[in-house]
Amino acid sequence: MKEFEDEFSELQADMISICMEYVENRADKVFVYASREEGIIASDFFYLINNKYVEPHKLNDALEDGDEKYDTSAKRNFMVLDILNEDIGKIKSLCQEHKREMPTEMKLIYNVKNGNFKAEYKYDLIYTHDDIKTADHIFNEWFEEVKNNKF
Numbered sequence: 001m002k003e004f005e006d007e008f009s010e011l012q013a014d015m016i017s018i019c020m021e022y023v024e025n026r027a028d029k030v031f032v033y034a035s036r037e038e039g040i041i042a043s044d045f046f047y048l049i050n051n052k053y054v055e056p057h058k059l060n061d062a063l064e065d066g067d068e069k070y071d072t073s074a075k076r077n078f079m080v081l082d083i084l085n086e087d088i089g090k091i092k093s094l095c096q097e098h099k100r101e102m103p104t105e106m107k108l109i110y111n112v113k114n115g116n117f118k119a120e121y122k123y124d125l126i127y128t129h130d131d132i133k134t135a136d137h138i139f140n141e142w143f144e145e146v147k148n149n150k151f
Contacts, residue, residue: 004098011087011094012119016110018083019045022056022076025112026067031146032108033139034088038128042135043084046143053147056080107142 019030022045029048035041046055049062056077059070095102103121110117127133 004094004100007094008091011091012106012108012117015043015084015087015108016117018080019047020110020112022080023047023049023059023070026070028112030108030110030112031142032084032106032110033135033142034084034091034106034108035104035126035135035138036088036092036102037104037125037135040128040135041085041088042139043081043088044136044139045080045084046146053143055143105138 015032015034016030019032020027023030027047027049028051031046031048033042033044035043044055046053047059047062049059050064052062054062057072057074059072063069092102094100101123103123105120105122105126107120108117109119127135127138
């Protein structure tokens with residue numbers, strides 16, 4: 001029987017994997033934001049490519065001369081988000097099954113070059129108790145923070 005940690009890791013690996021597929025395995029780092037709070041599921045992702053931090057719809061802004069363009073169609077983007085959200089749902093079920101606390105927030109960072117994987121988890125409410133902030137605000141703050149601090 002698989003252990004909780006193994007299944008949890010596999011689901012996170014799937015999240016990274018679908019984001020790598022979106023970028024055709026052409027990225028230096030992948031950043032995945034996943035949130036499940038008070039029944040709200042949210043996810044988003046961005047990349048480091050050629051020393052530029054870019055959101056999926058702006059991938060082609062990071063290209064250098066001669067690089068093949070990325071397919072950044074909304075359809076492909078939503079496909080990735082659907083899979084990320086599905087994985088968040090599976091993580092929720094896994095946590096319930098094993099009587100573990102579900103993280104309200106997961107920030108996954110995968111360094112493609114050296115294979116390093118880093119995950120940060122939070123278990124407190126991040127935005128549902130806030131009158132203004134949504135998961136989008138939190139994701140955008142993280143994107144700006146990473147971009148400005150050059151992780």
